[in-house]
Amino acid sequence: MNKIDTLKAGQELLFSGVLYVARDQAHKRLAEAIKKGSRLPFELKNSIIYYCGPTRTPQGKVIGSCGPTTSSRMDEFTPLLLKQGLKAMIGKGNRSVEVKEALKKYKGVYFITYAGCGALLSKYVKSVKQVAYGDLGPEAILKLEVENFPLIVAIDVRGGCIYG
């Protein structure tokens, strides 16, 4: 996690550790909870959020297909989450100017991973636990333990961006 600050846009790496899966509706709820000052379902500080909504888990598998979803839909919530200590995000596609500025300000990193490769990415997930918002179905917050999960640094802490 300490190494995150030294990463540069364009670098490729394999990540092992914990990711929290959260997408559209979960972001809306997290942002509301922050604004109200209520307790969040997981510790945001130094955590990594993965924008994903997996398929249902087939029998005998750890997780179903689980690739990234379009990050820009989460742009309006991201600066607030970074302010609360969120360290990094994983998704696909470019981010807004506001997110880029917030990443610089709060020293956060935005990663992308192989989009449209949900079956392949499921190989790197070692465990899955539902954390919150089970009523959201495929949009629930999950805690994943991953091993050698492939990432590309898209925006680094200095504001360097792979999309130019």
Next chain:
Amino acid sequence: MRELKAANITQAVMELAKRANFSLRKDVLLALRKAYRREKNRRAKTILKAILDNAAYAQKENLAICQDTGMPVVFARIGQDLKISGNLKAAINSGIEAGYKKYSLRNSVLSDPLLRGKSGFSPCIMHMDIVPGDKIKLTLLPKGFGCENKSQLKMFKPTAGIEEIKQFIIEVVKNAGADACPPYVIGVGIGGTADYACFLAKKALLKRIKPQREPQRGLSPTCPPTHQWREGTVPGLERELLFKINNLNIGPLGLGGKITALAVNIQTYPTHIAGLPVAVNISCHALRSASVIL
């Protein structure tokens, strides 16, 4: 008159849910393999390799190619001499429901677009057509929303030139940029009414991707062979647009490269003297569909 039980349709749609989500269409797979061979950019090549590996792994492990198993879109071509006993629409939705459940696909469909609420598997979108004959052809296109969100419709003036239309289509692709999982397949509908142009753009995604000729020595791999390039015709327009889109350097995952689109498929229909509707429907590289004839 030939008779078909609605239950048979449910069974068939269930299997389409499996085939369409676990196996990439053969023409798409061939186009991706060709793209992999042609791509010179190291990173773009690595990404195309991951896309091909993903398709193979999904097939082997019975996993969805993409976690977004789409808003299921079903095209039904019903022979007018076929009698279906039972409720056809209910049979199709039951097949989607049962298939998506059985094969652990994603429940991405919300019953109310405004209230949102709990997601389920159906209803799907249905496009029905009545055709001669006594058979029914069912096609399932699971349409992911990362790319569906990038669709656009523009109502051109009837005096608009072909250049304006080309520009619009290219702008739609530029706007999708890295977001919608390039390399794309671009579906374009030209003519009809506003709604019909959108339907044509979606239907165009079902057209088989034509194998592109191998590049001649010294030419850019994406350069259209001039002897096949007839200005103003649909195949000519498809080729020219593919060439221009592949020069945008969006590339796989939006990180640059020669292959931004695998194909541009255009469908046209007669239209009104006062208008010229043009709709663009983008598909991600995981363009999936499966058909069955009963």
